[in-house]
Amino acid sequence: MAAKTVTIESKDYVFNTLKEAQKYYDAIVKELFDARLTLTKGQDFEDLKWIYTAYCGYTNQNLDKLSDLEIVGFKGIRTVREKGGQYIPTECCVIIFTDGNSNSTEEEFYTDKAIKEIALKQNSR
Known part of the structure; x- marks a missing residue:
C-alpha cells in the first residue's frame, strides 16, 4: 500500500506520509499542553x-x-482516550470558539484523527 501524503493547504505544505503529519501536529499539541499555552495567532x-475546518467539511x-x-x-x-479496549491518557487539542459577544465554548479535537480523515479524502482513488 502506498503511503498517503497530506497537504496542509493553510501553509501550502505536503507531508510525505500520514504519520509524518500526525507526528508534527501531535508535537504542537503536546507543546501547548506542557507550556499551558493558548494559541491564538500565527x-x-x-x-x-x-x-x-477541512475535517468538518469532509465528515459533515x-x-x-x-x-x-x-x-x-x-x-x-490531557484526556483519556479509548484505544483497542484500553483507556490511555493522551494530550489532545481543545478548540475555543466565540459567538462574537464574549461568550466562548470549548470542544476537544484530536488532530491525528482529523489528519487521517484528510489524508483519506486527499488520496482517494
Whole structure:
C-alpha cells in the first residue's frame, strides 16, 4: 500500500506520509499542553484551524458550529482516550470558539484523527 501524503493547504505544505503529519501536529499539541499555552495567532494557529475546518467539511460534522461561531484559540489538555479496549491518557487539542459577544465554548479535537480523515479524502482513488 502506498503511503498517503497530506497537504496542509493553510501553509501550502505536503507531508510525505500520514504519520509524518500526525507526528508534527501531535508535537504542537503536546507543546501547548506542557507550556499551558493558548494559541491564538500565527502559522500553527492557521494550520490547526484549517485542519479542523477541512475535517468538518469532509465528515459533515459541526458545520452549524462553524457557521455560527468563530475559532479564536487552541490549547492542549490531557484526556483519556479509548484505544483497542484500553483507556490511555493522551494530550489532545481543545478548540475555543466565540459567538462574537464574549461568550466562548470549548470542544476537544484530536488532530491525528482529523489528519487521517484528510489524508483519506486527499488520496482517494
